[in-house]
Every structure is written in C-alpha cells, then in structure tokens.
Amino acid sequence: MSTPHTVATFLLTSRLRQFDFAVVDIPGRMSLCERDLARLLAVVLQASSRCRSVCVDLAIPRNVQAVLLHLIDRVPHVERLRIACSLFRALPRAGFPQLSLELSSSTVLDLSLHRVPYLAIFRGSFPALQRLTLSDLPWETSPSPAQFTDFLMRSSSLSYLDLRRMRLTHQYTPLVFTPINLPALRSLRLEFDEEQCPNSVSTLAPWLRRLMTPALEDLQLVFASEDDLSRYVRERLDFAAPSVAITGSFVSPKLICSFFELLTSTTRLDLVGCPGSTILLQLGERRVLDGSRTVAYLPRLTHLLVTPAYWTPLYEGLLSRSSRGELLTVLELVDTDRYAEQQHVPLEYMVALNSLRSIIFLVKWSTRFTAYEVDK
Numbered sequence: 001m002s003t004p005h006t007v008a009t010f011l012l013t014s015r016l017r018q019f020d021f022a023v024v025d026i027p028g029r030m031s032l033c034e035r036d037l038a039r040l041l042a043v044v045l046q047a048s049s050r051c052r053s054v055c056v057d058l059a060i061p062r063n064v065q066a067v068l069l070h071l072i073d074r075v076p077h078v079e080r081l082r083i084a085c086s087l088f089r090a091l092p093r094a095g096f097p098q099l100s101l102e103l104s105s106s107t108v109l110d111l112s113l114h115r116v117p118y119l120a121i122f123r124g125s126f127p128a129l130q131r132l133t134l135s136d137l138p139w140e141t142s143p144s145p146a147q148f149t150d151f152l153m154r155s156s157s158l159s160y161l162d163l164r165r166m167r168l169t170h171q172y173t174p175l176v177f178t179p180i181n182l183p184a185l186r187s188l189r190l191e192f193d194e195e196q197c198p199n200s201v202s203t204l205a206p207w208l209r210r211l212m213t214p215a216l217e218d219l220q221l222v223f224a225s226e227d228d229l230s231r232y233v234r235e236r237l238d239f240a241a242p243s244v245a246i247t248g249s250f251v252s253p254k255l256i257c258s259f260f261e262l263l264t265s266t267t268r269l270d271l272v273g274c275p276g277s278t279i280l281l282q283l284g285e286r287r288v289l290d291g292s293r294t295v296a297y298l299p300r301l302t303h304l305l306v307t308p309a310y311w312t313p314l315y316e317g318l319l320s321r322s323s324r325g326e327l328l329t330v331l332e333l334v335d336t337d338r339y340a341e342q343q344h345v346p347l348e349y350m351v352a353l354n355s356l357r358s359i360i361f362l363v364k365w366s367t368r369f370t371a372y373e374v375d376k
Contacts, residue, residue: 018050018051018052019047019050019051019052020051020052020053020054020055020080021044021051021053021054021055021071022053022054022055022056022057023037023040023055023056023057023058023067024055024056024057024058025057025058025059025086025087037063037066037067041067041070041071044071044075045070045071045074045075048074048075048076049076049077050077051075051077051078052077052078052079052080053078053079053080053081053082054068054071054072054075054078054080054081054082055080055081055082055084056068056082056083056084057082057083057084057085057086057114058085058087059085059086059087061085061116061117061118064083064084064085064101064116065101065118068083068101068103069101072103072105076107077107078105078107078108079107079108079109079110080108080109080110080111081105081108081110081111081112082111082112082114083112083113083114083116083118083121084112084113084114084115084116085114085115085116085117086114086115100118100120101118101120101121102120102121102123102124103121103124104124104125104126105124105126105128106126106127106128107128108126108128108129109128109129109130109131110129110130110131111126111129111131111132111133112132112133112134112135113133113134113135113137114133114135114136115135115136115137115138116137116141117138117140117141118141119140119141119142119143119147122143122147122148122150122151123147123151124151125154126154126155127154127155127156127157128157129155129157129158130157130158130159130160130184131158131159131160131162132152132155132158132160132161132162133162133164134162134163134164134166135162135163135164135165135166135191136164136165136166136196136197137166137167139167142166142167142168142169143168143169144168144169145168145169145206145207148168148207149180149207152180152182153180153181156182156183156184157184158182158184158185159184159185159186159187160185160186160187160189161182161185161187161188161189162188162189162191163189163190163191163204164189164191164222165191165192165193165196165197165200166197166200166204167197167198167199167200167203167204168203168204168207169203178210179210179212180207180210180211180212181212182211182212182213183212183214183215184215185211185213185215185216186215186216186217186218187216187217187218187219187220188213188216188218188219188220188239188241189219189220189221189222190204190208190219190220190221190222191221191222191223191224192221192222192223192224192228192231192232193223193224193225193228194224194225194227194228194231195224195225196224201228201231201232201235202231202235205235205237208237209237211239213239216239216240216241217241217242217243218241218242218243218245219239219241219243219244219245220244220245220247221244221245221246221247222246222247222248223246223247223248223250224248225248225249226248226249226250226251226252226255228248229246229248229250229255229259230255232259233255233258233259233262236262237262238262238264240264240265241265241266242265242266242267242268243266243267243268243269243270243303244263244266244268244269244270245269245270245272245305246259246269246270246271246272247272250279251279253279253281253282256279256282257282257285257297260282260297260298261297263297263298264299264300265300266298266300266301267300267301267302267303268301268302268303268304268305269298269301269303269304269305270304270305270306270332271304271305271306271307272305272307280306280313280314280317281313281316281317282297282317283297283298283301283304283314283317283318283320283321284316284317284318284319284320284321285297285317285320296321296324296326299326301321301326301328302327302328302329302330303328303329303330303331303332304318304328304330304331304332305332305333305334306331306332306333306334307333307334318331328356329356329357329358330356330357330358331356331358
C-alpha cells in the first residue's frame with residue numbers, strides 16, 4: 001500500500017501524461033485518517049492538470065465528502081468520477097448523516113455513485129455527462145422522481161444509464177408525469193433485487209414509463225429472482241429497444257411468455273445464463289389474440305444468444321418459428337462445462353434451420369474459452 005510520500009515522489013518525478021487517482025478503504029483495516037487524506041490531496045493537487053479520473057471509496061461518509069470538496073473544483077480535467085461508500089452501513093434514521101455534497105462539473109463524462117448517503121448531489125449539474133451508474137443508494141437518500149428527473153434533464157448528452165438496485169421515493173407530483181426526454185440515450189441497464197432493495201420496481205415503474213428514448217438501442221435487464229421478473233411484467237414496461245438482454249433464473253413458461261409479449265420491436269435477444277428447457281420451447285409458440293387469430297412471440301427476432309441446457313427444446317422451438325417464416329439469421333450458443341451432455345455441439349440440429357446464416361459458439365472447457373463462427 002503506497003504512502004503519501006511514495007505517491008508524491010512518483011507523480012512529481014514521472015513523465016506520465018495522465019493518471020487516475022483512487023483512494024479506497026480496505027475491508028478489515030482501519031479507515032484512512034484525516035491527516036493521511038490531507039497529504040494525499042496535497043499530492044494530487046500538485047499534479048492536478050494530469051488527473052483524468054477520481055475514485056473515492058471510503059467507509060466514513062465525511063471523509064468522502066472532504067476528499068471531493070477539495071478535489072472537484074481544483075482538478076480541472078477530471079473525466080471519470082466514482083463516488084462510493086462500499087463499507088458504509090446505514091445508521092438509524094435519527095443518526096443518519098445529513099451531509100451536504102452538491103457537486104457540479106463541466107468535464108465529467110462518466111459518473112458512478114455507489115451507496116452514497118448524499119441526497120444533495122442530485123442538485124448538481126454535469127452538462128457533459130455521457131455515462132451514469134447508480135447502485136445501492138440508501139433509502140434515506142434516494143431521490144424523489146422530480147429530483148431525479150431534473151438531474152437527468154441537465155445532462156442532455158447522456159448515452160448510457162445504469163440503475164442497479166435503485167428506488168425512488170413515493171413523492172410523485174403532477175409535474176413528474178410529463179414526458180422525460182433523453183434524446184441521446186442509447187443503452188439502458190436495469191437491475192432489480194426486491195430482497196436487497198424493496199419497492200425498486202414499483203417506485204421506478206411510473207418514472208420509467210415517462211422516458212422518451214428515441215435513440216435507445218440496447219436494453220439490459222437483470223433480475224435476482226423470478227418474483228422480480230413477475231413484478232416487472234405486471235408493470236407492463238415496454239421499451240422499443242432492438243437489442244434486449246435478460247439475466248436471471250426462470251422456470252415459468254407463462255411468465256417468460258408474458259415477458260416476450262413486451263418485446264414487439266426486439267431483433268436481438270440475449271438469454272444470459274441457463275434458461276429451462278420449457279423456456280426455449282416458448283420461442284416457437286404463438287399467443288392467441290382472439291378466437292381466430294394468433295401472433296408470434298418476438299415477431300422481429302433475427303439474432304438469439306442462449307445457453308441451452310438441452311438442445312432438443314431449442315431446436316424444436318426454432319424449427320417451429322422457421323416453418324412459419326419467422327426467420328432467425330444469427331444464433332450464438334454459449335456453452336459451459338456445467339452440463340455433462342454438452343461434450344459435443346450437435347451441428348446437425350442447427351444446419352436443419354435453413355434461415356440461419358451464421359452460428360457463433362463460445363465454448364468454455366474448464367478455464368479456456370474458444371470462440372468460433374460457422375457460416376452456412
């Protein structure tokens with residue numbers, strides 16, 4: 001572990017054009033004392049023109065605040081800012097630290113907040129912001145829908161938004177139900193875990209429905225349990241994203257079909273992990289609109305990534321789609337060594353699907369990965 005003196009000597013004598021500054025508390029050790037923090041800050045400020053990234057992850061919130069307030073206004077070229085209190089444990093409401101940390105920066109492109117107990121930070125402004133990641137914010141400092149909306153609307157260049165186990169307060173006002181326009185947003189990642197973060201789906205859903213994302217290309221959904229997916233489906237959250245990736249362990253065909261109904265514009269689907277064999281069969285099913293008409297799930301699907309536990313259900317599901325003219329052109333198979341039956345890839349199954357133009361395999365044997373592509 002470097003001392004302030006070692007860091008100072010290196011930064012002031014090296015010819016590095018730029019560097020990243022990180023100050024992190026290590027689990028099981030005492031937090032950095034204020035004297036050491038002051039020394040580190042003095043060192044960084046001497047070479048501030050070369051600093052491009054600041055990462056602060058300390059157990060004591062007041063230490064985080066002290067570091068940021070000293071650095072942000074004095075380090076002019078910071079592009080990446082990560083603020084975290086990974087070891088922080090929320091106190092009872094009466095003892096929760098009411099700290100004021102209102103930051104603004106015209107240079108930060110990538111902002112990440114993890115477990116930070118600072119509500120005032122959402123009053124700041126980051127006009128150049130392109131990537132925003134929020135995770136595990138304490139309930140006491142979760143922003144209201146209006147606060148969060150105002151914060152994002154001041155970041156019109158935002159292209160990537162990642163909300164991990166995040167919730168909003170219930171303070172909805174009529175103003176909040178106006179459309180929220182994020183014209184540059186291309187990638188949206190949502191991670192839900194109701195056990196760790198209760199009410200995340202119910203508080204985010206009304207806000208998410210108001211998102212206007214005309215440039216959205218990639219939607220990533222991560223569910224800790226099937227119950228989380230069920231809550232998401234009940235909210236009928238539908239994003240017109242060409243590419244959708246869903247991560248989780250699901251066994252209910254009815255539930256996954258309800259989820260597929262939301263993906264009317266999806267051309268690429270990534271089923272990350274290992275879906276059950278019944279899930280793969282649903283790819284070829286059709287839902288009934290009325291007594292005489294049916295419609296296919298995922299009608300525009302052309303690209304599928306999947307980790308099949310059993311090949312036959314996948315083959316039958318895709319063959320059923322192919323027979324009706326619902327063509328799949330690219331199939332990616334992620335094969336892991338967890339399944340004894342997958343000692344070979346049954347190419348004869350896939351070759352029978354005439355619509356396929358490319359089959360991509362990512363095969364893992366123990367610790368070695370091999371990727372190869374087969375063009376038909």
